[in-house]
Amino acid sequence: MTINLSSDDDYYLSDKLVNNLNKMFKHISSKEGLEDNNVNLRFISSKEMKELNSHYRGINKDTNVLSFENQDLSKDHTKNIGDIAISYRYVKNEAITQEKNLDDHIMHMFTHGILHILGYDHNNHHKANDMESKEIEFLSKFNIINPYTL
Numbered sequence: 366m367t368i369n370l371s372s373d374d375d376y377y378l379s380d381k382l383v384n385n386l387n388k389m390f391k392h393i394s395s396k397e398g399l400e401d402n403n404v405n406l407r408f409i410s411s412k413e414m415k416e417l418n419s420h421y422r423g424i425n426k427d428t429n430v431l432s433f434e435n436q437d438l439s440k441d442h443t444k445n446i447g448d449i450a451i452s453y454r455y456v457k458n459e460a461i462t463q464e465k466n467l468d469d470h471i472m473h474m475f476t477h478g479i480l481h482i483l484g485y486d487h488n489n490h491h492k493a494n495d496m497e498s499k500e501i502e503f504l505s506k507f508n509i510i511n512p513y514t515l
Contacts, residue, residue: 366394366401369445372408376453382468385507386475393479393503404482405448406475414452427455430474432481449478469509476503 368390372378386406394402409417411427419425421433433448440446451474460470480496487493501511 366391366399367403369403369405371406372453373410376408378408378471379468382471385468385472389472389476389503389507390479392506393476393483396503397483399446399483402444402446404446404479406478407448407450408453409450411452411454414450414455417450427452429456429459430478432478434482434484447482449475449482451475451478465512469504470512472507472509473500473504473512476500 368387370378370383370386390404394400414431415425415427417431418428421431429452431450433450435443435445435447437443451471456470456474457467459465460467463470477496477500480499485492485496485499487496497513501513504510504512
């Protein structure tokens with residue numbers, strides 16, 4: 366289980382964060398019954414995120430995270446479950462505004478993105494509660510407090 370990570374050079378990702386992202390992916394994969402899978406994670410600019418959000422969701426603004434499940438026929442062979450895009454500056458500004466640790470917030474956005482790829486969503490109150498409970502559970506394993514109570 367690996368993360369194929371890419372980022373623009375000016376986005377600082379500590380070795381500890383990268384290690385924890387990989388550990389989180391392994392933890393979620395284990396708990397959700399995935400075996401030997403990988404995911405693509407890219408930290409992108411606000412401009413790139415706005416373009417993705419506009420193209421795929423019809424929303425012409427920046428956002429924190431977008432996920433894309435791999436629906437290609439090769440999925441069984443490549444073991445790639447999908448792509449996650451995180452708008453680094455957006456998430457950094459959210460962390461500052463919400464007085465959260467940046468690495469913890471990135472871990473949350475990554476977890477949120479993985480759960481979307483696995484079919485979880487927050488389209489109604491019941492589904493949102495289920496998804497948030499999973500996020501809280503997974504984040505707690507890394508001593509990250511409930512991001513919804515801040």
